Amino acid sequence: MRWSKAFIPTLREAPADAEAISHRLLVRGGFVRQLAAGSYTMLPLGQRVRLKVSEIIRQEMNAIGGQEMMLPTLHPAEIWRKSDRYELMGDNLFKLHDRKGADLVLGMTEEEIFAILATELFSYRDLPQIWYQMHTKFRDEPRPKSGLLRVREFTMKDSYTLDIDAPGLDSGFDKHHLAYKRIFERMGLDAVDVTASSGAMGGTESVEFMVRSNAGEDWIATCSNCDYRANVEKATTALPEIDDGEPEELERFSTPGLRTIRALAEAHSDIASPEKQIKTLVFVLEDEPVLVLLRGDHDLQEQKLLDAAGVGDGRPGRPEEIRELLGADPGSLGAVGVEGVKVIVDHSLKDRSNMTTGANQDDWHYKGVSVERDISIDMWADLRAVRDGEPCVNCGEPIELWKGIEVGHIFKLGTSYSEAFGAFVQDEAGDNHPIIMGSYGIGVERGVAAVVEANHDESGIVWPVSVAPYEVVITVLRADDEATMSAAMDLYSDLEAGGLEVLIDDRVERPGVKFADSELIGIPYRVTVGPRGVSDGVFEVTVRRGLGKTEVPAGEVSALLIEKIESARSHI
């Protein structure tokens, strides 16, 4: 491709509202343009990268036996009501009406439609199946942000495994796990697989693939020593045991004006240090108020609460709700003697005694609380948010918390969708079983952005060869000089004949502009062809990663680059 004919609108300055590095570089490099919040055009360079990422995904999905399809994105709302996700997905689901007034939705993932297709499977002999598509998904994000990282319209590769039994599901899941590792590795991403919450997708088990980045929105806990790693929505740590001494009598005591853990701890340091207190939170889980109990010095991890309670939606109770429920204001709450309200308690309170907690009367607390003796507990659960540096549950070494971008997520779904849509198959004995599904997603454009987050320097993007929009750029320093241009075109022909993807910068521009642009758009290899080099018979080859330069005899350049790029391709 001749740069002079290409649409590569590079910008010297990034738009003021672009913050994430990938956002700034993709806009400046002329890869994408924003149309509206969370809605992006892929310009020619961006589209080339996107297609390369898609192709890597496609190859790896096909390699595990995936069959590609394409499903509609416009769905009758009925289908989503049938799976109960019409309500569950809430405002994230784009909802619209057709001219007849019928309710429609734009798909945000497609478990429902694949389950409907699966009703055409009748026998265990038809299983397993791996089905996938790469298609546009719509999510009415409350807050699109960070360029391509969080948008309202994007391409997702979504695949689904269909099996007769749990071992089959495990096998399909494991295949995807490995395929995903290969996909991200080929894209040049160091993606860490972590155990995660399944959230609104439902199901039993899920693994996320996280790329370390400050632009990420998830916190991941990894052990500094062993291979323990988990999303903070799932992560646990080992806590030292606390010796509470002999259990004493439950006793109310006056605590005028003390409304916070800290204030109580300071006023009664002998009995109420934070780890000796019970923190009582009121949460409303799908309209049902519950009490959530944690150690005073611990914080709630909300997703853990939702998962433990098996609900999709929850919020902190409002002050008036809390007063009505318990008769006191936040700061004086407790679960001692509370009946008729579900009480969910964090594991860290197990076997604890001589604790302090609110008495459900303003300005009064209890001391001498033995958790199991004095509180009517409905459920024990892991509810607390882990903190950086706490001991790993496996080996005791400190864990590290870091931010990551979720580039892929795989779920063991189970049978809820097949049951909802009647996808049953018969086993050998002739008995009917709901098909067991797994669901597996990769956000294509987010993957592109993640590659940039992980591969850039001060000058711009540093694409891995596998996803680079072009593999080589020929920078012609004097495109208006006939001899120089002619030598450059000869090289261009040789490289193209060698099967490389080449961009030739034939613009009549100053050298500095061309160097800067080629670095900004991140082409892995650059050959500089100028009058000096042409007369000396030597071209300069620059490797984008590190910007190391070598002088290469003109006649050897094409062979050298073909060898380097073919080798890079075969390594992935």
Add this chain to the structure above:
RNA sequence: CGGGCUGUAGCGCAGCUUGGUUAGCGCGCGACGUUUGGGACGUCGAGGUCGUCGGUUCGAAUCCGACCAGCCCGACCA
């Protein structure tokens, strides 16, 4: 949805407090000339419903109101 901020040329910004006639600057863009191994220089030029609607006023980019859009921080996801 709660909190904060911003809308003036393709990009980055000034002008608004204290209303006044042709709305400015840098980059970018077009023409010509000189230049050409790291974002050149000169001359000339094109490009703006000042987010939208309404109000106040003799007069609004500027004051007031509503709305819209975008960004950032929090609760959600590939």
